[in-house]
Amino acid sequence: MFDKSTWIRLPRNVLVGHGVLDQAAEAIEELHLRGQPLIVTSPTPYELAGERIEAQFSSWDEEPAVVVVEDASFDAIERVIQRARDVDPGFLIGLGGGKAIDIAKMASDDVGRGFVSVPTVASHDGIVSNRGSVPEEGTRHSVAAEPPLAVVADTEILANAPWELTTAGCADIISNYTAVMDWRLAYRLKNAPYSQYAAALSEMTAEMLVGNADSIRPSLEESSWIVVKALVSSGVAMSIAGSSRPASGAEHLFSHQLDQIAPGRASHGHQVGVGSIMTAYLHGGENGLWREIRNALASIDAPTTAAELDLEDEEVIEALTTAHEIRDRYTILGDGIDETAAREVARQTDVI
Ligand SMILES: NC(=O)C1=CN([C@@H]2O[C@H](COP(=O)(O)OP(=O)(O)OC[C@H]3O[C@@H](n4cnc5c(N)ncnc54)[C@H](OP(=O)(O)O)[C@@H]3O)[C@@H](O)[C@H]2O)C=CC1
Ligand SMILES: O=C(CO)COP(=O)(O)O
Ligand SMILES: [Zn+2]
Structure with a gap:
């Protein structure tokens, strides 16, 4: 096995603009990602954008599985990993703020599937980075992870966020x-x-x-x-x-x-x-x-x-x-x- 620590790994498709949420599936297909999507999200982003993402995969063989996380914790990551093992998805989509995206990022690392970042807030650079960070018992664990394969940042949604x-x-x-x-x-x-x-x-x-x-x-x-x-x-x-x-x-x-x-x-x-x-x-x-x-x-x-x-x-x-x-x-x-x-x-x- 080569030492991959010196490789530069970057997202390939980065979509930023008004309404680009509706191009998420296209950006994913273009990466030749196949199989069932697993959407990892949290309550507000799911309510705001869940349906619009899910609808884009209606013609795929398998519709997306969804897991909604309430908090950023190792328990939540474990639940998502378990769900991913059950579903065996082709890739994961992190839809939301740092919480949903970090959990998708860290779970995707664990199960060996790529992930796509769909931020609904522009709260920090973890939404596009190769770092995962989860608070636990008053401390924060910052760990190396894979960056997203694609980033789909809809400025209309982001502009309406707090x-x-x-x-x-x-x-x-x-x-x-x-x-x-x-x-x-x-x-x-x-x-x-x-x-x-x-x-x-x-x-x-x-x-x-x-x-x-x-x-x-x-x-x-x-x-x-x-x-x-x-x-x-x-x-x-x-x-x-x-x-x-x-x-x-x-x-x-x-x-x-x-x-x-x-x-x-x-x-x-x-x-x-x-x-x-x-x-x-x-x-x-x-x-x-x-x-x-x-x-x-x-x-x-x-x-x-x-x-x-x-x-x-x-x-x-x-x-x-x-x-x-x-x-x-x-x-x-x-x-x-x-x-x-x-x-x-x-x-x-x-x-x-
Ligand atoms: N990887 C990294 O380098 C870094 C990671 N982090 C991690 O990121 C997390 C914090 O990120 P942050 O984005 O602030 O947290 P959240 O993902 O919790 O989002 C913040 C809040 O915004 C809500 N929300 C999300 N999207 C929208 C929207 N479009 N409109 C209105 N409300 C919205 C969420 O609601 P709801 O809870 O209902 O979904 C939540 O209440 C922590 O877990 C932290 O450890 C922080 C810094 C760096
Ligand atoms: O927040 C970060 C960069 O903005 C990530 O940094 P840390 O490695 O300190 O968690
Ligand atoms: Zn930071």
């Missing part, structure tokens, strides 16, 4: 600035594996999103288009790198730690956005990029303070001082930031 989910997706992209800074630091100081192409793509994606921030407005379909393209691009950067490094640095460690300290309080994207303000400050000090990041987040209505994340100041300090323990990934936090320094950075950046 605005906070779209701003979370934007913030996840804006955080690429600091992720790349951390990655370069780790490359220089620790000789961490580094890809110039992936870093440049990730940075450019954040720049383009910030450059288009004025066009990112609630219920404006163009906004969803800009955000999804950025999420796809970020996912591609991760696939080129073979890791989440281009899109996940200390700001993500901070967010993962918050998921343990204050589970369910704020979304992934919003947490990494605030983390990015503080880690940019640590990288650049007074005159750094942190103000630009904060202004970009504020301009798209994303949180920039602990209070806007519904967090106590002390929870932010605890997450900052313990974030380096989350995983073996060198960042600007080094082997840990002490409490006085954490308080200083959070105060200087107006996070607390």
